[in-house]
Each structure stands twice: as structure tokens, then as C-alpha cells.
Amino acid sequence: MVFSNNQKENKLFRIEADQVCVDYNGTVALYDASLKVVEGSICGLVGMNGAGKSTFFKALMGFVRPSRGIIKINGLQVSKAQSQQAVAYVPQSEEVDCSFPISVWDVVMMGRYGSMNLFRIPRESDRRAVWHALERVDLIDLRSKPIGTLSGGQRKRTFLARAIAQRASVLLLDEPFSGVDVPTEKLMADLFLQFRQENRTILISTHDLSHVRDFCDLVVLINKTVLAYGETSKVFTKENLNMTFGGLPPEPLFGSASSQQEDFS
Amino acid sequence: MNVLSVINISSLLLDPLSHEFMRRALMVSALVGAVCGLLSCYMTLKGWALMGDAVSHAVMPGVVVAYALGLPFSLGAFVFGVGSVALIGFVKQKSRIKEDTVIGLVFTGFFALGLVLVSKIKSNIDLMHILFGSPLGISLSDVNQTLIISFFVVITLLVFRKDLMLYCFDPTHARSIGINTGLLHYLLLTLLSLAAVVGLQTVGIILVVAMLITPGATAYLLTDKFNRMTILAVLSSSISSVIGVYISYWSDIETGGSIVLVQTVIFLIAFLFAPRYGILKVHSSIKP
Structure with missing residues (x-):
């Protein structure tokens, strides 16, 4: 280069x-x-x-x-x-299935999958990355909520947090x-x-x-x-x-x- | 009085167990229920009900050919199940016909081929057993095959649990972090074909799609957590299989129909009374 x-x-x-x-x-x-x-x-x-x-x-x-x-x-x-x-892609809110049974925490954890082993078992560092990402988008209090209960803006922040957790x-x-x-x-x-x-x-x-x-x-x-x-x-x-x-x-x-x-x- | 009724019920439950064929039927049905129930979560979340219907019908000629050649029927079913899906993808890509039309077209074609083959290849295949299942007459070699396939399906689902969940939820993200979604797609289809094979032994080809969607749909109404959804689907599916076999024994009715009817009744109960998503919202004031 x-x-x-x-x-x-x-x-x-x-x-x-x-x-x-x-x-x-x-x-x-x-x-x-x-x-x-x-x-x-x-x-x-x-x-x-x-x-x-x-x-x-x-x-x-x-x-x-x-x-x-x-x-x-x-x-x-x-x-x-x-x-x-x-590379991280942050989708439009309408693109994802919002009735999927998954919590905010689990969505953000998906940002870490690429750095995990085959079984995708979160390590302490993954959990810290997710926590930190959720703090930055101000969603710590809603972390265990199903994404279906969030507003459009909160959903957008969830996906931003996933990109942050991914360290893209x-x-x-x-x-x-x-x-x-x-x-x-x-x-x-x-x-x-x-x-x-x-x-x-x-x-x-x-x-x-x-x-x-x-x-x-x-x-x-x-x-x-x-x-x-x-x-x-x-x-x-x-x-x-x-x-x-x-x-x-x-x-x-x-x-x-x-x-x-x-x-x- | 009380003691008498307890004895009565226990004899109702235990008497059938004195028959070898009933023990076998109950065990296989519970296992098949669990396997199909686990997979049904992915089918309902991915929106693959029609695909499940297609694959389960398309395995028919494979089963017939395998029997005729003396191969394990799971092998034939697998080849035709995955083959039908590949054909669906090919026709859809190369023509202007909409996907649901292509699916309907391909699986009915395969199914018809299966019917023709059964009538032409005169063997000891009983068409009714393939179409409607026969858990009460299952042979020991079929039991072994069911055990092996079930073990494979469950282990694969457990190992790729999170990747498959991500694939169902957000395939774009999965791809963008370098996960091979094409592989996951075909893995899920493979598992679907295999589950259809084990499912058709208890409820038959025509009703196996119910095993592959109803438990997932029921569980989906009861929870917002994926893990809990899989547990509920597995439980409701294997319990209804066991109840279905018992009812079929007591009242001498068709077993496959009995199992699926029990599943449907459980779904209806969830549909009406699920705490949060039931139409009657029994505990709507209590936040989960």
C-alpha cells in the first residue's frame, strides 16, 4: 500500500x-x-x-x-x-424483523460473533464490549428488552451499538x-x-x-x-x-x- | 373412589406400555416431536412454512427409490429434498415466475413422481404408511435410523444455534461480518430434509409440515426469548406426540392425525390464552 x-x-x-x-x-x-x-x-x-x-x-x-x-x-x-x-452495516429499522424474539443485548452481542469461536460463546471481553457499546448509545437500561418493544430511534441505536461492539x-x-x-x-x-x-x-x-x-x-x-x-x-x-x-x-x-x-x- | 380413579388412570397410561410396539411408538414419537419442534423455531422465524411443505412432499420419490434399491430411505429423501430446493432456486432465477408458484409447482411435481413410482415399483412399500405415517408399526431398523438422524440434527442445531439464529434474524449482518450465509442456508435445508424424513415416520408426508411449524408458532406466541422459545417448542411438540399416540391407542384412531390434532389444539390454547400475545390477553396487566 x-x-x-x-x-x-x-x-x-x-x-x-x-x-x-x-x-x-x-x-x-x-x-x-x-x-x-x-x-x-x-x-x-x-x-x-x-x-x-x-x-x-x-x-x-x-x-x-x-x-x-x-x-x-x-x-x-x-x-x-x-x-x-x-465493515459494519447499520440497516434501516424497517429492514429487520422486529417481532423476532431477541433482546437488545443479544442483538448487540451479534456484533461480536465474527471475533468469537465456532460456538459463539461470549468471553468477558465480548461482554465488556457490548456493555460499553450500549452505554455509548444510552440503552443500558433497556438491554434486556425484546427489540419488538423499542421505538424506531431506540432500534436504530441498538444497531449502532452493534456496529460499535464490532469495532468496525x-x-x-x-x-x-x-x-x-x-x-x-x-x-x-x-x-x-x-x-x-x-x-x-x-x-x-x-x-x-x-x-x-x-x-x-x-x-x-x-x-x-x-x-x-x-x-x-x-x-x-x-x-x-x-x-x-x-x-x-x-x-x-x-x-x-x-x-x-x-x-x- | 379416589383411589379407584387413580388406579384407573394409571392403568390407562401403563397398560399400553406392556406392548413392545407401543413403547417403541411412544419413544420414537417423542423423539421425532422434539427434533421437529426444535427445527420448527427456525422455520417459523425464517418464514419457511411453504418451504417445509415443499421439502417434505418432495422427499417422497427419494424414499421410494431408496426402498427399491435397498438403501437407507433417509439417503434418498435427503437427495430429493435438497434437490427440490435447488430446482426451485434454479427455476426462480431463470424464469419470471414468482417464488411461491415455483415452490408449488416443483413440490407437486416431485410428489406426483413419488406416487407414480410407488404404483410402478411393486415392493413391500405401503403407500399409506408413507403418506400417513405408522408409528405403531415402526421396525427396529427404522428406529435405529431415526435415532442416528435425530442425533445428527440436534447436535448440528446446537452447534450452529447462534449462527442460524443470526441468519434468520439479519442475514445482511451475518454476511457483512464474513459468515458464509450460503452455507447456513443449505445447512438449514439439509436439516429440514432430514427432519422431514424422521417426521414422516410418525405423522406421514402429508402432515409432517405441521410438525415443522406448529410447535414453533405456538412457542412464538408464548415468549420473547429465543432460548425459551426453543424449549417450549420442543416440550409442546414431544408432549403432543405422546398424547397423540395414547389417544390413538385408546380410541383406535389414525395416529398421525391424532398427533397433529393435539398440536393444533395446543396452538389454539396459546392463541387464545397466551399471556401477552393471546387474543384474550388473560394477564395483560402483568408485564413480563
Whole structure:
């Protein structure tokens, strides 16, 4: 791994995508997507439904294999980074089965599974990690509650705690601010700043522009490809946003890049 | 009077035990109930009821072929059970037909193949035993096979308990931390095929799906804790199997139907009176 010298503080790239293309049975979901995100940054991933945000997430998690291009996480192949527990995905609350008979504690403990032995028997250090994570999201008192009894915001915090317990260095968050209450939003904003200080990198997929403006250092605008990326203040221009949201459709590179209706979630 | 009724009840319970076939039937039924009950928790939480139905029907031709070739019937059942699921996945991926249609299509096709094979391969296979089970006529070699399969299924479920729970709850997280979810998927399907094989001996192919979902559904209404759910499912399933066999003996009714009916009655009781999720909410004021 070579660090370029003009990179001022010699920071590690948490995420590197180089000309990544993903297609599903001939339908292009993403083409020529390139970006680099350094450690300790909060990066917003902005685009319409079907613009390729979830595809990009899936590529970062190794669920889809790019047909072309390279993705590296912490300078490693995605599968290597995964086995080092580097990537955590924080789902939208609606994505998980909330009637599943499981407690907050057990959900957060699932963040530790990757570091446990085959039988997934928690050690003292795992229990401490879970306790600590629950403290940080302020859910210690609710730890033995079934997740079905929680509010949307509390559920969101549970999954954040799981990512903390996992000690992931790259956190992928899907619409983290949708359906959360004001206290949770505040707590999450504080947490994100702490994560940045801990040199973690947070990638937030959203179409809520006001939150991006408030929280994100970096922005990636995507519509089937990376339209622009960089510091929020520079990238958030009117033309760029027009281009992202239904302004000019991008040049189709392969076949039917014009079909934008589907969201691969 | 009191003493007399006690003697009466104990003779009702103990008399059948003087028969070797009843001891065997009770033991096998309780064991099969426990195995299917444990697995039913995963089936209900994963939403695999239809898949359970499909796999249990699809094992039919496998059982027939294995009998005809003199192989252990579990082997044939296993091949056809997993094969049907692979076929379902293949047809779904390669066509525009919706999944539930594909499942219905594939398992009825397999089942029909099984029926045709039974009528063509004239052997000592009794169709009725396969379709409706015959715990009262179970042979010693079948008992041994049931013991081995049950042992394997239970041990596997215990070893992979947490991974399978995570797989049912949040497969995305499982994959993102590097757990091989494809392997877990096929492991669960394998266990499903094997459980269908042991289940069909007591209640038969047609009703085995009840063994694979009803205990889990009952337990799901009674608790919010996964561990407790598995214990309740195992208990309710094996107890209803034992009661079902007794009722079948006393009143000379079909055993498989009797077992499943008892299970259904227990489910109905939970549905009505479960402390928290029953529709009558008996103790709704008491927080669990």
C-alpha cells in the first residue's frame, strides 16, 4: 500500500473504489465509480432511488462482485477486510424483523460473533464490549428488552451499538435519520463526531440533503456513476445537485443504463 | 373412589406400555416431536412454512427409490429434498415466475413422481404408511435410523444455534461480518430434509409440515426469548406426540392425525390464552 506524499497527514484510505462497474444480468447499476475516502471522515452518499447507492453498499460489503474495477477497504480486499470485522452495516429499522424474539443485548452481542469461536460463546471481553457499546448509545437500561418493544430511534441505536461492539472501522448507514426522534438524532450526531475522532469512517446513504449539509465532511453524488465527490462545501453546488436529481441523464456507456426505475434493495 | 380413579388412570397410561410396539411408538414419537419442534423455531422465524411443505412432499420419490434399491430411505429423501430446493432456486432465477408458484409447482411435481413410482415399483412399500405415517408399526431398523438422524440434527442445531439464529434474524449482518450465509442456508435445508424424513415416520408426508411449524408458532406466541422459545417448542411438540399416540391407542384412531390434532389444539390454547400475545390477553396487566 503506497501512500501518496502529497496526502498531507499521511492518512489511510478507508475506502478506495477504482472504476467500479456493477451489473445485474446485463442491467448496469453502476459504472466507472471511483472515489477515495480517508479515515476519520463522515461521507454522505447522495442520489435518487435506483441511482446505485444500495448497489455501492453491496459492493463494499462484498455482496455483489464488480464486473470491472477494484474496491479496497483499509487497503485490503473486501473479503479480507470483512474477516477483520472492518465493515459494519447499520440497516434501516424497517429492514429487520422486529417481532423476532431477541433482546437488545443479544442483538448487540451479534456484533461480536465474527471475533468469537465456532460456538459463539461470549468471553468477558465480548461482554465488556457490548456493555460499553450500549452505554455509548444510552440503552443500558433497556438491554434486556425484546427489540419488538423499542421505538424506531431506540432500534436504530441498538444497531449502532452493534456496529460499535464490532469495532468496525467503516460504518455503512442506510438513511440513518429516517424515522428517528429528536433525542436519538442528537445522540447520533454526537456519536458521529466521536467516530470521526476515533478515525472511523462513516458512509451515510441518504437523499436528505439538509442532514448531509449539517453532518458530512465529504459528499459523493451518484447517479449510476460518481458525478462528483469532495468536500461538502465545494461539491454541494446547484449544478451538481441538478445533475444528481433528474437534471441531465448520464451518457449510457453499456446497453441500458437509462432504466432507472428499479431499486436493488 | 379416589383411589379407584387413580388406579384407573394409571392403568390407562401403563397398560399400553406392556406392548413392545407401543413403547417403541411412544419413544420414537417423542423423539421425532422434539427434533421437529426444535427445527420448527427456525422455520417459523425464517418464514419457511411453504418451504417445509415443499421439502417434505418432495422427499417422497427419494424414499421410494431408496426402498427399491435397498438403501437407507433417509439417503434418498435427503437427495430429493435438497434437490427440490435447488430446482426451485434454479427455476426462480431463470424464469419470471414468482417464488411461491415455483415452490408449488416443483413440490407437486416431485410428489406426483413419488406416487407414480410407488404404483410402478411393486415392493413391500405401503403407500399409506408413507403418506400417513405408522408409528405403531415402526421396525427396529427404522428406529435405529431415526435415532442416528435425530442425533445428527440436534447436535448440528446446537452447534450452529447462534449462527442460524443470526441468519434468520439479519442475514445482511451475518454476511457483512464474513459468515458464509450460503452455507447456513443449505445447512438449514439439509436439516429440514432430514427432519422431514424422521417426521414422516410418525405423522406421514402429508402432515409432517405441521410438525415443522406448529410447535414453533405456538412457542412464538408464548415468549420473547429465543432460548425459551426453543424449549417450549420442543416440550409442546414431544408432549403432543405422546398424547397423540395414547389417544390413538385408546380410541383406535389414525395416529398421525391424532398427533397433529393435539398440536393444533395446543396452538389454539396459546392463541387464545397466551399471556401477552393471546387474543384474550388473560394477564395483560402483568408485564413480563
